Amino acid sequence: MSMLKKSFRKLLRTFKHFIRFWVSPVLPIINFSQVWKGYKKYITDWNNYSKLIKPYSIEFEDSLPKIFDSTYQSTFDSHYFYQAIWAFENIKYSSPTLHLDIGSDIKFVGLLSTIYPVIFLDYRPIKTSNTPGLRNLCGDILALPFANNSISSITCLHVIEHIGLGRYGEPLKNDGSIRAFHEISRIVKPGGFFYLSIPIGRERLQYNAHRILAPETVINVLDEFKLIEFSVITDTQEYRKGEMYQNYQNSSYACGLFVFQKDSRTV
Known part of the structure; x- marks a missing residue:
């Protein structure tokens, strides 16, 4: 039984490594909750910004959503x-x-x-x-x-x-x-x-x-x-x-x- 557990744990570690380092760099795993919150904030901010005095108007064809930058800390290497x-x-x-x-x-x-x-x-x-x-x-x-x-x-x-x-x-x-x-x-x-x-x-x-x-x-x-x-x-x-x-x-x-x-x- 212990050998079976060890084999399963090794297989699980291998799978996690594969997903993290082989799959994610070319096919990012999407966090749908984070995406939903990001777009919800984006649309709310769009509506509120549109009510301000406009030196610039917002045009859809010029929109460029950045939905993952509203963080508590700046990240750096x-x-x-x-x-x-x-x-x-x-x-x-x-x-x-x-x-x-x-x-x-x-x-x-x-x-x-x-x-x-x-x-x-x-x-x-x-x-x-x-x-x-x-x-x-x-x-x-x-x-x-x-x-x-x-x-x-x-x-x-x-x-x-x-x-x-x-x-x-x-x-x-x-x-x-x-x-x-x-x-x-x-x-x-x-x-x-x-x-x-x-x-x-x-x-x-x-x-x-x-x-x-x-x-x-x-x-x-x-x-x-x-x-x-x-x-x-x-x-x-x-x-x-x-x-x-x-x-x-x-x-x-x-x-x-x-x-x-x-x-x-x-x-």
């Missing part, structure tokens, strides 16, 4: 929000004459380019206009178009965990993340800084979204670097500065924020 704050603070401290970003969030890159000259390299490049501080390059993190020991300041935020999984159209590589670390290590100038954010915790592959690495793995791979500072965004979405990375080896999906400096004796 804690990893991307806090990592941008963390990176800005650290880059400002070192004040580089030129900064290279590899594949990070473009809003962060754009803002940074108003303070420091930035080269933004991505497998899927962006086109911008009137951004004199920003130079966009198309490139591959596994074959960076820079000489050995040539770049003094690099960010790569929430990127390396994806490399080689094919999610963004890149070739499949089972050691993509490790190769990316080695390639970045190659181009960082001795004494230069590498600012990294990456999911950390219990090491595993969640194909094809990302890999989650133990913080110790990251540090061991970057053996030409010294860890200057470690901060973290925890499983409970708290931003904690100056933490001990050993405390987060068994996290589920934390975000490790690493400041590395390349050994000045490296040639």
Whole structure:
């Protein structure tokens, strides 16, 4: 009987996982109660707004219902929000004459380019206009178009965990993340800084979204670097500065924020 229960529970977990991660992204499961409340409020607001003095009249063909935004709190992605704050603070401290970003969030890159000259390299490049501080390059993190020991300041935020999984159209590589670390290590100038954010915790592959690495793995791979500072965004979405990375080896999906400096004796 206990074996039957275990099998049923495993089947139920598998079904829930399938619905949540395979079905919902392409066919959202509709909460009809929420939809009903949203449209009810929308129609009530429409009627009340129509009674106001009208600089603009409401026309049906111009209507654009947004029925899920009336919430008590604004939602945000804690990893991307806090990592941008963390990176800005650290880059400002070192004040580089030129900064290279590899594949990070473009809003962060754009803002940074108003303070420091930035080269933004991505497998899927962006086109911008009137951004004199920003130079966009198309490139591959596994074959960076820079000489050995040539770049003094690099960010790569929430990127390396994806490399080689094919999610963004890149070739499949089972050691993509490790190769990316080695390639970045190659181009960082001795004494230069590498600012990294990456999911950390219990090491595993969640194909094809990302890999989650133990913080110790990251540090061991970057053996030409010294860890200057470690901060973290925890499983409970708290931003904690100056933490001990050993405390987060068994996290589920934390975000490790690493400041590395390349050994000045490296040639």
